[in-house]
Amino acid sequence: MNSLKSWVQNLKKASFKGIPFEVESHQSEFGRRIVSHSFPYKDKPYNEDLGKKQRSLQITGFLVGDNYFAKRDKLIEAVEKGKSGELIHPYLGSMEVECASISVSESHTKGRFCSIQFTFLETGTQLPLKVTENKIAKVFSACAQLTEKSQKSFENKFSALNASSKYLHKMQDAIKSSMSGIKNAEKFVSSVTQLATDLSYVVRNVNSSIHKTTMFTGNISSLIYGAFCALDSCIKGSLSDKNKKAMAKLIPTYAMPGMFQMLFKNDHKNDSATYTKVQLAEQSYKKILAYKSMFKMRLFFLMQNRKRSPDEIKVDQNIYELEILIKIFTICAWCEMVTTATFLSVNDINKARDDIAEAIDSLMHNKTIDDEVYDMLYQLRSRIYDNLNSIANKLPVIYKVKIRYRQTLLNFCFEQFGNLDKENEILYLNNIKNPEYLFKGQILKVIA
Incomplete structure (x- = not known):
């Protein structure tokens, strides 16, 4: 008959972080x-099961002997250092x-x-x-504040014109x-014919009615902003709340009923799931070109060496301030x-970032x-840099390959x-x- 070890012999010597102690009793949960x-x-x-409960151990231990002070202090130090x-x-x-807590009890009647x-x-x-910073929301917030402030600044600087002024034209x-x-x-970016037609109608109607609006600063500001929001919606193929609000003011006077309905009803959606990454990048590039084209538009040309009344x-x-206003809308x-x-690559996003930074700097x-508009532009520049740099860190780099011989x-x-x-990408x-x-x-650009 095999002899079995007694349960006492199966017990292990207790210790925490290598420091031994004796155990009197314990309770575990x-x-x-x-x-x-x-x-x-x-x-x-x-009853909802949220997973395994954290194990909790209550141990009543003791130290005994002439040198128990040293062991006690080591245990206290190990607990107070923290970490597992x-x-x-x-x-x-x-x-x-x-160890969440350690309690030491000593008595004069129980020496050693x-x-x-x-x-x-x-x-x-x-x-x-982990707190994730919403960098996109920060950019949108900065843009909304800058747009609102620039409109107020334009209205403050705009000088009302007399209807009889010969320079009104x-x-x-x-x-x-x-x-x-x-x-x-x-x-x-005109990919939806109906949107392009709707925008053309607005432009024609504004041009034919412009003599009625130039006398009022607020009218000019809201008119330009409404027309720009119509353009912005056509470029993006979607209608944001701010664009919807601006276009709602524009439509009763300068647009026929039913215009931009595919945007208002959200019938037209740019579903990225139906496009490849290369196609989405190509669409983004065209949209960037549209905004760059708008930003380069000039309204004011000062004639040198000529006296002006x-x-x-x-x-x-007024024209110069209008040009600044449109540029801010565009930015x-x-x-x-x-x-x-x-x-597609770090190279692409760095180019987009630098182009925007150059436009904001100008x-x-x-x-x-205004000083306040200047500060807002500076803040927007900082936020767009932060946002695009964080995206760039996750993108590959473009490198160049030289064709060694004629091939397909x-x-x-x-x-x-x-x-x-990578065929479509190349x-x-x-x-x-x-x-x-x-x-x-031949030198080909290839994404790593």
């Missing part, structure tokens, strides 16, 4: 995290725990002895709460030019677009810009990558017209 939900008029509750450590439990064996109460908790996964021509700029910018100076100042819409655009250098793009893809996955990056012929020495 295990189980599940059950939350009971009670409902009105229901006899039985609903190995607990050798006499009954449960080795486990990784954290101290009692210790431990509370140990099972060590969990070290996953601290210059202001009218400037507004018509801005409408032409809006129509030309839309051509870069006070009325003409007033009109020129804000441009920034909103690039934060949600698709880029606005900040205007002497007529198909052969090149198989030679370099072993498949055709076609787009290099604007290849004839994929059947790559000449010797």
